[in-house]
Amino acid sequence: MALCARRCTPRNGPQDATSVVGRKAPLFPVRAQPAKPIIMKEFEGRLVAPELKIGIAVSRFNELVTQRLLEGALWAWKRHGGQESQIEIARVPGAFELPLAAQAMANSGRFAAIVCLGCVIRGATTHYDYVCSAATSGIQNVGLQSGLPVVFGVLTTDTLEQAFERAGSKAGNKGAEALEVALEMSDLLRQIKS
Numbered sequence: 001m002a003l004c005a006r007r008c009t010p011r012n013g014p015q016d017a018t019s020v021v022g023r024k025a026p027l028f029p030v031r032a033q034p035a036k037p038i039i040m041k042e043f044e045g046r047l048v049a050p051e052l053k054i055g056i057a058v059s060r061f062n063e064l065v066t067q068r069l070l071e072g073a074l075w076a077w078k079r080h081g082g083q084e085s086q087i088e089i090a091r092v093p094g095a096f097e098l099p100l101a102a103q104a105m106a107n108s109g110r111f112a113a114i115v116c117l118g119c120v121i122r123g124a125t126t127h128y129d130y131v132c133s134a135a136t137s138g139i140q141n142v143g144l145q146s147g148l149p150v151v152f153g154v155l156t157t158d159t160l161e162q163a164f165e166r167a168g169s170k171a172g173n174k175g176a177e178a179l180e181v182a183l184e185m186s187d188l189l190r191q192i193k194s
Contacts, residue, residue: 045188047180049082052112054182055105056087059118059154061094065163069117069153072173076180095120095154096131099138106146112190113149113182114142117175119167122158132156149185153178 054077058070070089077087088110090101095118102114116139122128135154143150153175157163165171 043188043191045184045186045191047080047183048187049077049080049086049183052082052183052186053086053088053110054082054179055090055102055108055111055114056179057090057092057098057101057105057114057116059093059095059098060091062119062121062160062163065119065155065160065167066117068164068167069119069155069173069175069178072168072175072177073115073117073153073179075173076176080180080183094118094131095135098135098154099142102139102142102150103146106142106148106150111148112186113151115151115153115175115178115182117178118154119163120154120156121160121163122156128156147189149182149189151178151182151185 056070056073059066074084074087078084088105090105092098092101098116098118102116105111105114116135118135120128120131120135132154136152139150139152139154142148155163155166155174157166166174
C-alpha cells in the first residue's frame with residue numbers, strides 16, 4: 001500500500017496505515033471528542049466616572065498650555081458623568097514637581113486615580129531632557145509603587161505651536177485623553193481586584 005505524501009493517507013487502501021515500527025495506527029480517531037471550549041476571563045476598563053474621586057496635579061509652568069489641558073480634563077470628566085466635587089486639583093511649579101504631588105495624592109488614599117498635566121517645550125539647553133526624563137520616570141514610579149493609575153499627561157514638544165495643537169487644537173486635547181485613561185484604568189483595576 002502506498003501512502004500519498006500530501007495527504008498522509010493510504011491511496012486506495014484500508015482506513016489505517018502501518019507505521020514505521022509495524023503497528024497499525026488509525027488515521028482518524030474512531031470517535032471524535034468534541035472540542036472543549038476555552039474558558040478565559042477577559043478584563044477591559046470602561047469610561048465611567050460616577051463614584052470615583054480623581055486627583056489632578058497640574059503644572060503652572062507654560063500655564064497658557066496647561067490651563068487648556070486642565071480644561072480638557074474637566075470637560076472629559078463631566079462628559080463621562082463625573083461631578084466637580086469628585087475632583088481635587090494640586091497646582092505645582094513645573095513638570096519636575098508633578099511626581100512628588102502625585103505621590104502625596106496617592107498616599108492620601110482618597111483617589112481612584114491621579115492625572116498629571118504639564119508642558120515642557122524644548123529650549124536651547126539640555127534642561128528639557130532632564131525635566132522630561134525626571135517627570136516621566138517619576139510619574140511612572142508613583143503608579144507602580146502605589147498601585148493606582150497615575151496618568152502621564154505631560155506634553156513634551158519642540159515648539160509652543162506643537163503644544164497648543166495638543167491642548168485643544170488640531171491634535172485634540174491630551175488633558176481630556178489623560179483623564180479618560182484614568183477612568184478606564186481605574187475601572188480595569190477594580191475589575192481585576194474583585
